[in-house]
Amino acid sequence: MxxxxxxxxxxxxxxxxxxxxxxxxxxxxxxxxxxxxxxxxxxxxxxxxxxxxxxxxPLADIGTLLRLDGSDAQSCERTKAVSLRQLAAVRDKIASLRVLEQALAELTAACRPGRQERCPIIDALTSAPEPAPDQTARAATGRATRRGS
Amino acid sequence: MxxxxxxxxxxxxxxxxxxxxxxxxxxxxxxxxxxxxxxxxxxxxxxxxxxxxxxxxPLADIGTLLRLDGSDAQSCERTKAVSLRQLAAVRDKIASLRVLEQALAELTAACRPGRQERCPIIDALTSAPEPAPDQTARAATGRATRRGS
DNA sequence: CTTGCGTCTGTAGTTGCTACAGACGCTAGC
DNA sequence: GCTAGCGTCTGTAGCAACTACAGACGCAAG
CATH class of the missing domain: 1.10.1660.10 (Multidrug-efflux Transporter Regulator; Chain: A; Domain 2)
Structure with a gap:
């Protein structure tokens, strides 16, 4: 069954x-x-x-949505709130990933094996610019920032 | 220490x-x-x-990169390959997330609590269009598609 | 010699599954 | 009735990349 x-x-x-x-x-x-x-x-x-x-x-949110599955205005409102939160989370991840994409695209473009003394990718990873105190990316293989509430 | x-x-x-x-x-x-x-x-x-x-x-790739940390052309080449793979993975995720973003944006925009009989978000989740046989998105809270060697 | 912070090991939790092992249910064919 | 063989059952462990304890110990200052 x-x-x-x-x-x-x-x-x-x-x-x-x-x-x-x-x-x-x-x-x-x-x-x-x-x-x-x-x-x-x-x-x-x-x-x-x-x-x-x-x-x-996330499963926790789906549990909420299932419980809200009544058709009154209030559950509709909460459903929308949950969805907007999810939309924001998705946009956050996209923004983080775009930063990574940009960095990776630049590095790989700068790397032409056999034509340089030193690999610019390895150089960048070994001694690189620190991109602001931190707060930026964290979404490619890394886990997402936990959502409050 | x-x-x-x-x-x-x-x-x-x-x-x-x-x-x-x-x-x-x-x-x-x-x-x-x-x-x-x-x-x-x-x-x-x-x-x-x-x-x-x-x-x-991913940590596994970082292990590879660390082992490659010699400055010959070959390790540079492999470093670039690993990086291109990562770039592709990042772009895949962005593409998946954009699909989600679009869908969530449409749903939340269509939802105006108190002005509709039924919540369009809940309706969409309850009985919705099936977006092709499957193969599309999977990256917001879901795990990434595994990268083949 | 005690206070108290730093550190140690080992284990469990997180998220959303997936993958077993070993036992059992159920049905078709003989 | 009986067995073959698939489906299902429970329970546990694994994945990634950490994080968070508990309970014991190191180490330097007063």
Missing amino acids: IGRLSALTGVNIETIRYYERAGLLPPPPRTRGGLRAYDEEHVRRLTFIRRSRSLGF | IGRLSALTGVNIETIRYYERAGLLPPPPRTRGGLRAYDEEHVRRLTFIRRSRSLGF
């Missing part, structure tokens, strides 16, 4: 169980043998989760 | 020990009491690591 849910939603089986453990997907009833028996509501909910993930929302 | 190295390089003490465990920073000699005693070479090496990290290089 979990295999069918996986096929219907495109979410990995192990990931489905992980979402259940994480409290995002409610534990389904079990067959006599202990297998998970899902229904349409689970399909809808998991689809919601997958789409939210594809927009980059 | 590790506190001083930390102050000199701006790298957290726990992170320094982590780099040592990870094999990036060679284990320094110890005092009689067992405290780490660093020298100038460690400062240089750790600075190199920090700068590489600030460009988003």
Whole structure:
């Protein structure tokens, strides 16, 4: 049954169980043998989760969004707030990555192996300009800055 | 002594020990009491690591770069290859994030709490357009696509 | 000789999964 | 009825790159 849910939603089986453990997907009833028996509501909910993930929302925020899933103005408002926060986070990351892109593009462009005495990339990494006290980049392989609240 | 190295390089003490465990920073000699005693070479090496990290290089790549730190044409060439790979990874992430940014910007712009019956964000997450078979975004909170060797 | 900061090791937590191992459920065919 | 073989179960460990303890110890000043 979990295999069918996986096929219907495109979410990995192990990931489905992980979402259940994480409290995002409610534990389904079990067959006599202990297998998970899902229904349409689970399909809808998991689809919601997958789409939210594809927009980059952290699981904690998706939990919030799921709880807000009423159609009153207030939940709409909070949904928007969460989304704007996510949008801001995405823009932050883009900005950080653009700084990296620029630096890497310059370095790789300056590097012409065989035509220079010293590798300008290694030189830059060994003794380089310190780009302001720090505060800039941190998003390529590094973890994101934690969002407050 | 590790506190001083930390102050000199701006790298957290726990992170320094982590780099040592990870094999990036060679284990320094110890005092009689067992405290780490660093020298100038460690400062240089750790600075190199920090700068590489600030460009988003994964630790594994930094290990490679450190090993390449000779000034012949061949190591320069490999350094450039690693850097180009990193540049490509950064650009990939930017592209993915731009897709997210666009989608989030549209959704949040369409959402005007109190003026609509239904929240367009929640609607989009509940029953939305499927954006191609999949293959697109995955970089905001999600992990990056693994780079093949 | 004590105070108190610095440091030590070892382990666990973070985020969002993924990948097992080893045991069991379930169904089709004989 | 019985077995083959796939699907599923739980529980645990791993990934990246740190960060954050706990509890023990080093070391220099007063």
